[in-house]
Amino acid sequence: MRAAWGFPPAFRIAAWDIAYRGARGASERGFRPSFGELIAERRCLVCATDDIALEGWSATTNGVVCADCSRAVLAEGLAYGRVVAAYRGRAGSPRRSFGELYQAVVAFKERRGDWLAGAEPLARALAASVAEVQAGAAGAGPAKSFLLVPVPSYRGRRPHVALLTALAAVRLPGIAVRLGVLEKLRDFTQKGLAHDERRGESAGAYAVRRRWRSTVRGRHVIVADDLITTGTTLDVCARALLDAGAVAVDGAVIVRAIRAPPERMLTLGARQVRVQLRELDSRARTPVTPEPGTFWVQFACSVRCPVIAVAGPFPLPALDAAGYHRWVCRCGATHVIRAQREWRVAVRECLAVRVGERRPVELLVGVQQGPNRW
Numbered sequence: 001m002r003a004a005w006g007f008p009p010a011f012r013i014a015a016w017d018i019a020y021r022g023a024r025g026a027s028e029r030g031f032r033p034s035f036g037e038l039i040a041e042r043r044c045l046v047c048a049t050d051d052i053a054l055e056g057w058s059a060t061t062n063g064v065v066c067a068d069c070s071r072a073v074l075a076e077g078l079a080y081g082r083v084v085a086a087y088r089g090r091a092g093s094p095r096r097s098f099g100e101l102y103q104a105v106v107a108f109k110e111r112r113g114d115w116l117a118g119a120e121p122l123a124r125a126l127a128a129s130v131a132e133v134q135a136g137a138a139g140a141g142p143a144k145s146f147l148l149v150p151v152p153s154y155r156g157r158r159p160h161v162a163l164l165t166a167l168a169a170v171r172l173p174g175i176a177v178r179l180g181v182l183e184k185l186r187d188f189t190q191k192g193l194a195h196d197e198r199r200g201e202s203a204g205a206y207a208v209r210r211r212w213r214s215t216v217r218g219r220h221v222i223v224a225d226d227l228i229t230t231g232t233t234l235d236v237c238a239r240a241l242l243d244a245g246a247v248a249v250d251g252a253v254i255v256r257a258i259r260a261p262p263e264r265m266l267t268l269g270a271r272q273v274r275v276q277l278r279e280l281d282s283r284a285r286t287p288v289t290p291e292p293g294t295f296w297v298q299f300a301c302s303v304r305c306p307v308i309a310v311a312g313p314f315p316l317p318a319l320d321a322a323g324y325h326r327w328v329c330r331c332g333a334t335h336v337i338r339a340q341r342e343w344r345v346a347v348r349e350c351l352a353v354r355v356g357e358r359r360p361v362e363l364l365v366g367v368q369q370g371p372n373r374w
């Protein structure tokens, strides 16, 4: 908690209070054990995305890398090495758990509702990400060479990342933490901007404060943030830190933001149809109407296989019936897709889908209804 001075008094008191309770292992309030969705084991080695809506993954000896990261590395290079995230999240999903962590972060940032209840679990998640970065960089040097710094806010407004970093540091006794190393020089928005525009908008927006430059030199810096969406902020921070003499920069975040599922052109007999892929709800279900129809399932093959399978079209089973389908990947793995059509009072008819033992977290389902003419 040595790092928490410099906060407004209300923040400082809250931080001490939380740290005290956290240190005693007493605080779990506000978060259910099943709160949120942990990021899937199959995730991009570089940016931590586990989004199966993305195509074009490639396999490496250690795991899979998403198309965005492959492209970025080939094009201009990424300033940071990797990002570790604890949770996945997005607002507006039919599955409540998907939005829980995302909303907890936003509530904490904007100090809405019982925002302090989220502080300890959010800090714990951030600490876990930092520890994983450290573990992954084993052999890169002694732990002493790590330096943990938060992404700064503009003029100290909403210093939520710094507060969470200070709280996370309570759980990370072996790492040096400096809250004021980075400075945000100007405010900008990234909402609604394309990748290149984001880069242009944010270039040079962060800098290492002059008095901390000697501290940064020669260090392996871990940049803490609440959310990662495109990685642009981390990239800009990493460039500033490398300019100041850091030997490497990695990111540690709480939530990896996942985009909304896409529409996809899929083959139905001799024609192409536009199908909206959907996230399943927490019971692995999606509503359907009483008409017959077809469905497709999009899922990741396995932890080390780069294939995102789009299996289908399969006929929607009759009400109260189940259908079983097999899908064989080019890597040799066989996946059994089970679909059951059920009646639920809340949603009327729905389709429940599973692939092997996969939970809905790794599935997207596209449904096309109407008379079958294919």
Ligand SMILES: [Zn+2]
Residues within 6 Å of the ligand: 044, 045, 046, 047, 048, 049, 065, 066, 067, 068, 069, 070
């Ligand atoms: Zn990636």
Ligand SMILES: [Zn+2]
Residues within 6 Å of the ligand: 301, 302, 305, 306, 307, 329, 330, 331, 332, 333
């Ligand atoms: Zn495979």
